[in-house]
Amino acid sequence: MKLTKQVLKIIPTYLELNTEICGYIFPDGKDVNLFVSSVGEEIKENKRGQCTPDGSKPYIWHTHPSIVKQYPSAEDILKVLNPKYAISVSLVFSVWGIWKIASPDKIHDLRETKALWIDKINRFLATIYHSTNRGRVYEEGSIKKTIKNICRYIYDNTGSKLYISLHVTDYTTEYISKTMSFR
Numbered sequence: 048m049k050l051t052k053q054v055l056k057i058i059p060t061y062l063e064l065n066t067e068i069c070g071y072i073f074p075d076g077k078d079v080n081l082f083v084s085s086v087g088e089e090i091k092e093n094k095r096g097q098c099t100p101d102g103s104k105p106y107i108w109h110t111h112p113s114i115v116k117q118y119p120s121a122e123d124i125l126k127v128l129n130p131k132y133a134i135s136v137s138l139v140f141s142v143w144g145i146w147k148i149a150s151p152d153k154i155h156d157l158r159e160t161k162a163l164w165i166d167k168i169n170r171f172l173a174t175i176y177h178s179t180n181r182g183r184v185y186e187e188g189s190i191k192k193t194i195k196n197i198c199r200y201i202y203d204n205t206g207s208k209l210y211i212s213l214h215v216t217d218y219t220t221e222y223i224s225k226t227m228s229f230r
């Protein structure tokens with residue numbers, strides 16, 4: 048899967064907005080395009096301004112503009128594991144770069160256990176929050192370690208494989224993901 052320079056060029060503009068942008072990715076040969084499906088509400092103090100991605104699409108994306116935390120939320124992580132959605136790969140475009148959250152599996156009782164999972168993942172994410180000056184300043188060591196711990200925790204407790212990675216970029220080069228399979 049390849050997102051060309053031309054496709055990614057718009058992202059820095061999106062990251063300056065005080066709202067999230069959501070969309071989906073439609074596989075089209077080797078190069079793929081980003082489609083916008085919704086725009087979140089304006090982000091104000093104590094409001095997250097999230098937009099709702101299209102759960103019927105397998106490949107989705109959304110932005111984390113510069114005024115919000117630059118790492119995925121617990122909800123973002125659980126979305127690919129939710130049996131309610133067809134989502135298997137979710138990209139999050141942030142100032143730090145491109146997060147890829149992917150899973151071939153679902154957590155089957157997620158509807159009943161969601162609140163517990165959100166709480167548990169948020170405990171892990173608190174480590175990133177504190178080491179990155181509230182989600183603003185990139186700090187590779189603690190980010191990588193915490194993300195690895197989240198994926199391992201979910202696998203150990205559900206058997207569901209979860210992959211989260213961050214491709215550090217300023218969006219001036221193309222993004223190629225070899226592990227992202229578009230079936």
Ligand SMILES: [Zn+2]
Nearest residue numbers: 119120123139
């Ligand atoms: Zn998000």
